[in-house]
Amino acid sequence: MAAPGENLKIDGARLWDSLMEMAKIGPGVAGGNNRQTLTDEDGEGRALFQSWCEAAGCTMGLDQMGNMFARREGADPDALPVYVGSHLDTQPTGGKYDGVLGVLGGLEIIRSLNDLNIKTKHPIVVTNFTNEEGTRYAPAMLSSGVFAGVHAQDWAYEREDAEGKSFGDELKRIGWRGEEETGARKMHAFFELHIEQGPILEAEGKDIGVVTHGQGLSWTQVTITGKDSHTGSTPMPMRKNAGLGMAKVLELVDEIAWSHAPHAVGAAGHIDVFPNSRNVIPGKVVFTVDFRSPDLSVIEDMEKRLADGARKICDDMGLGLELEKVGGFDPVTFDEGCVAAVRNAAERLGYSHMNLISGAGHDACWINRVAPTAMVMCPCVDGLSHNEAEEISPEWAEAGANVLFHAVVETAEIVG
Ligand code: HGY
Numbered sequence: 039m040a041a042p043g044e045n046l047k048i049d050g051a052r053l054w055d056s057l058m059e060m061a062k063i064g065p066g067v068a069g070g071n072n073r074q075t076l077t078d079e080d081g082e083g084r085a086l087f088q089s090w091c092e093a094a095g096c097t098m099g100l101d102q103m104g105n106m107f108a109r110r111e112g113a114d115p116d117a118l119p120v121y122v123g124s125h126l127d128t129q130p131t132g133g134k135y136d137g138v139l140g141v142l143g144g145l146e147i148i149r150s151l152n153d154l155n156i157k158t159k160h161p162i163v164v165t166n167f168t169n170e171e172g173t174r175y176a177p178a179m180l181s182s183g184v185f186a187g188v189h190a191q192d193w194a195y196e197r198e199d200a201e202g203k204s205f206g207d208e209l210k211r212i213g214w215r216g217e218e219e220t221g222a223r224k225m226h227a228f229f230e231l232h233i234e235q236g237p238i239l240e241a242e243g244k245d246i247g248v249v250t251h252g253q254g255l256s257w258t259q260v261t262i263t264g265k266d267s268h269t270g271s272t273p274m275p276m277r278k279n280a281g282l283g284m285a286k287v288l289e290l291v292d293e294i295a296w297s298h299a300p301h302a303v304g305a306a307g308h309i310d311v312f313p314n315s316r317n318v319i320p321g322k323v324v325f326t327v328d329f330r331s332p333d334l335s336v337i338e339d340m341e342k343r344l345a346d347g348a349r350k351i352c353d354d355m356g357l358g359l360e361l362e363k364v365g366g367f368d369p370v371t372f373d374e375g376c377v378a379a380v381r382n383a384a385e386r387l388g389y390s391h392m393n394l395i396s397g398a399g400h401d402a403c404w405i406n407r408v409a410p411t412a413m414v415m416c417p418c419v420d421g422l423s424h425n426e427a428e429e430i431s432p433e434w435a436e437a438g439a440n441v442l443f444h445a446v447v448e449t450a451e452i453v454g
């Protein structure tokens with residue numbers, strides 16, 4: 039297979055302009071984005087993406103989970119397409135690049151192939167997966183999970199947000215529920231460009247992360263029940279303080295993660311306190327414990343110690359406890375051939391690079407189950423992400439997109 043010449047480059051300024059244009063949709067309050075899945079803003083971002091893809095000569099497919107597929111024809115229409123993409127939805131206080139860089143980096147490949155008048159044997163399809171973030175609807179990577187056969191579509195449609203609105207209803211409401219059967223598409227390969235969302239590449243002074251693995255994730259929803267009562271007149275010995283129970287469990291979560299240092303992590307990002315009134319002892323708390331590690335046996339140990347420890351804390355305090363697994367995936371090993379295409383591209387283009395284990399979850403982690411898959415990562419400033427101050431440089435974006443370009447085009451095979 040002919041590797042693309044090292045002079046093959048994307049248009050970095052055009053990519054950056056598109057990132058800034060997309061960032062105007064669903065702006066945050068501090069320079070980032072709040073374009074949560076299946077909101078009107080998500081719908082607007084999808085429409086802008088579709089208009090750009092159609093302007094680049096692509097035809098747009100849409101499946102029953104709202105996953106978008108912008109197809110550039112190949113010389114061999116029967117050849118399985120090479121897919122490239124990520125997600126356009128953001129956290130409520132998200133950055134401008136998480137997910138978006140991967141989708142618009144894929145579009146930039148199409149635009150560059152058009153400019154260079156290059157034909158590939160395999161069609162190329164740029165993809166936007168619905169609800170990667172899992173913030174409005176748990177779990178994360180919901181739609182790539184349905185696509186990969188991990189989740190049933192009906193179960194996904196029933197997921198509810200904090201206001202009780204279902205995924206299925208909201209997808210229909212914004213008008214982005216397609217007819218295509220989810221997961222019917224077959225892929226020759228899948229590539230995802232993503233910001234690292236951690237500090238390693240910047241600290242090591244590397245332009246490119248060659249992602250060999252993705253760490254595994256476990257989300258356990260914890261419900262602790264006590265008794266609402268007056269914070270002033272209820273004597274301390276009589277209290278059934280669910281909030282205090284939660285504090286002890288969160289201390290335990292931190293202890294468990296540190297016990298598996300340096301690779302395991304643990305915290306709770308979602309916390310609901312009821313009735314959340316200044317002068318009422320919380321009678322109920324609901325929170326989600328997020329454990330991660332590259333080692334499955336460590337994840338399983340952390341889950342077990344959480345269950346045992348939380349049970350003891352609640353029994354000692356006379357509190358009720360319910361645990362529900364609401365998300366998770368095993369550690370991922372990406373396809374060696376695709377990983378090599380990424381590494382060779384970085385070398386050919388002269389970018390500094392290193393192997394990396396992804397700390398965050400990505401759609402690629404599920405797609406890896408149904409197609410040869412690899413990821414390209416670029417640094418982000420201070421390793422910060424899931425924060426409106428998330429920042430990358432235009433040079434990092436360009437380097438990542440160039441490596442993605444070479445890996446995708448080499449796999450799609452240039453024919454003229
Ligand atoms: O949770 C994650 O790792 C991803 O950002 N959805």
Ligand code: MN
Nearest residue numbers: 136137170400
């Ligand atoms: Mn992401």
Ligand code: MN
Nearest residue numbers: 129136171424
């Ligand atoms: Mn994210």
